[in-house]
Amino acid sequence: MRQKIELAAAILVLAALVFVSRTISKYVDSNQVKNEKVTIVLDPGHGGSDPGKIGVNDVEEKTVNLEIAKRVQKLLKKEKIDVVMTREKDTMLTGRDGQATKVGDMKARVAMINETKPALAVSIHQNSYHQEGVKGAQVFYYSHSEDGKKAAEVMQKALLSLNTDNNRKAKANDTYYLLKRTEPPTIIVECGFLSNWEEAELLKDKEYQESIAEAIVEGIKAYIEK
Ligand SMILES: [Zn+2]
Structure with missing residues (x-):
C-alpha cells in the first residue's frame, strides 16, 4: 500500500x-x-559633393560605402531583418535647415538613427593613411557605450575572417560626432584602407564587396543574437 x-x-x-x-x-x-522584429540602420558614409577618401586607384569612398551598404541591406532582408538606410543614392543628406552642408548631413544622419531607434546602427566607411602599407578592416565604437563596445567586438571578429593577416582590434573613440550624438548603439565599420593599393583594388571589386557585406551581416547577427 x-x-x-x-x-x-x-x-x-x-x-x-x-x-x-x-x-x-x-x-x-x-x-x-x-x-x-529587429531594425538595423545602415549608414553609407559621405555622398554627393562629399566623396570621402579618394583611393590610390581613384576609387571614391562614397561609392564603395554605398555599394557595400546595399549588399548588406539585401542580405539582411533575406534574414527578415528590417533595414533603414540613411541614403540609397549618391547624395548628401539635407539638414533641418534645408541646407546640404557637411554639418547638416551629419545632423540628419544622427537624427535618423535616434528617431528610428534601431537595435544597432552600422556606419560604413573606408580608411586612409599616409603609409601605403597599412591595411585591414577596423571597427570603432563610442567609449561610453557598453553595447557599442560589444557590437564592435563581434563585428571586428566577423571581419577578421576576410583576412587572416588582419590583427586589428575594435577601437574606442569619444570624438566622432556620429558616435557621440547617437543614442542607440552605433559602430563605424572602416572596411579597409583606400591608401593601400591591394586593398583599394579589392574594395572596388564586386565579389570582395559581397564578402565584406556577408561578414558585416555575420557581425550584426552575432550581436543581435547575444
Ligand atoms: Zn568616411
Whole structure:
C-alpha cells in the first residue's frame, strides 16, 4: 500500500515538472517571437559633393560605402531583418535647415538613427593613411557605450575572417560626432584602407564587396543574437 502511494506521489511530481517545463518553454518561445522584429540602420558614409577618401586607384569612398551598404541591406532582408538606410543614392543628406552642408548631413544622419531607434546602427566607411602599407578592416565604437563596445567586438571578429593577416582590434573613440550624438548603439565599420593599393583594388571589386557585406551581416547577427 505504502509503495503504491509513493509511486503515485512520484508520478504526480513528474507530471507537475513536465507541465512547468512546457509552460516555461512556451513563454520563452513567445518572447522570442515578440523580439523577432529587429531594425538595423545602415549608414553609407559621405555622398554627393562629399566623396570621402579618394583611393590610390581613384576609387571614391562614397561609392564603395554605398555599394557595400546595399549588399548588406539585401542580405539582411533575406534574414527578415528590417533595414533603414540613411541614403540609397549618391547624395548628401539635407539638414533641418534645408541646407546640404557637411554639418547638416551629419545632423540628419544622427537624427535618423535616434528617431528610428534601431537595435544597432552600422556606419560604413573606408580608411586612409599616409603609409601605403597599412591595411585591414577596423571597427570603432563610442567609449561610453557598453553595447557599442560589444557590437564592435563581434563585428571586428566577423571581419577578421576576410583576412587572416588582419590583427586589428575594435577601437574606442569619444570624438566622432556620429558616435557621440547617437543614442542607440552605433559602430563605424572602416572596411579597409583606400591608401593601400591591394586593398583599394579589392574594395572596388564586386565579389570582395559581397564578402565584406556577408561578414558585416555575420557581425550584426552575432550581436543581435547575444
Ligand atoms: Zn568616411
